[in-house]
Amino acid sequence: MVLEYMNHDLTGILSHPEVVLSPANIKSLNHQMLSGLGYLHRRGILHRDMKGSNILLTGDGELKLADFGLARFYHKHKRGDYTNRVITLWYRSPELLMGETCYGPEVDTWSAGCIALEIFTTKPVFQGSDEINQLEVIYQVMGTPDETTWPGITELPWYELVRPRATLPTKFRTSFSKWLSPGALDLVERLLTFNPAERLLADDALKLPYFTTEEPQMERPTQ
Numbered sequence: 001m002v003l004e005y006m007n008h009d010l011t012g013i014l015s016h017p018e019v020v021l022s023p024a025n026i027k028s029l030n031h032q033m034l035s036g037l038g039y040l041h042r043r044g045i046l047h048r049d050m051k052g053s054n055i056l057l058t059g060d061g062e063l064k065l066a067d068f069g070l071a072r073f074y075h076k077h078k079r080g081d082y083t084n085r086v087i088t089l090w091y092r093s094p095e096l097l098m099g100e101t102c103y104g105p106e107v108d109t110w111s112a113g114c115i116a117l118e119i120f121t122t123k124p125v126f127q128g129s130d131e132i133n134q135l136e137v138i139y140q141v142m143g144t145p146d147e148t149t150w151p152g153i154t155e156l157p158w159y160e161l162v163r164p165r166a167t168l169p170t171k172f173r174t175s176f177s178k179w180l181s182p183g184a185l186d187l188v189e190r191l192l193t194f195n196p197a198e199r200l201l202a203d204d205a206l207k208l209p210y211f212t213t214e215e216p217q218m219e220r221p222t223q
Helices: 010-015 023-042 106-121 131-142 172-176 182-191
Strands: 055-057 063-065
Touching: 010 055, 010 106, 023 063, 023 106, 106 172, 106 182, 131 172, 172 182
Parallel strands: none
Antiparallel strands: 055 063
C-alpha cells in the first residue's frame, strides 16, 4: 500500500515549542478541517475518530483528514443504530457519553469544535479520565444542559448514571476570549452546542462571519 507522504500531524505541530501559528494560519487550518469534514458528510460518511493525531499536514500547510478505521456510511434521512464506543474520549460528544447509539454527523462536528479550541490554545481542552469525568470536565466549561436547552436529554440511556451533580453556568466565552476572536467564539460555541439537533454542521460553519468577513484572511502555515 503506497500513500501520499504527509510531513506532520496536527498534534505534533501544536506541541512543538518552536511552532507559532498566526491567526491567519489558525483560520486556514480550521477552514480546511471543516471543509474536509463537510465533504465526508455530504457523501454520507461519518469519520467517528476526529482528533489531532488523525489530521495530517504537508510542508506547505495543506491539511487532510486521515484514519478511517472507525468510519461508517450513514443515511441522511434515516438514522442508523451504531455503537457509542467511538471517538477518542477527549473528543467524544455528550450524547455518546450518555449512551446514544442513534446519531449522525453532529458527533464529528463536536469533535471538530474540540480540535478548533485545541488549535487556538495548543492543548486539548476537555481532558477527562473516564466517561463520567469527561462530562464533568465539559460541564465546568460549557455549563450543564437540561430539558430546556436539550429536549430529550433525560431519555438518553445512561442519563441517570451520569446526570450533572450541580447546575453550572457556561464559562466558555470568559475562558477563551483571550485566544479567540468574536467570530471564532461564535463558531466554536456553536460546534459545541449540547443539543445535537441544534449543533452546527461543517458546511454551515464555513458560512459564518469568522470565515467570510472577519479579518485576517486565511493563510496556510508553512515550514
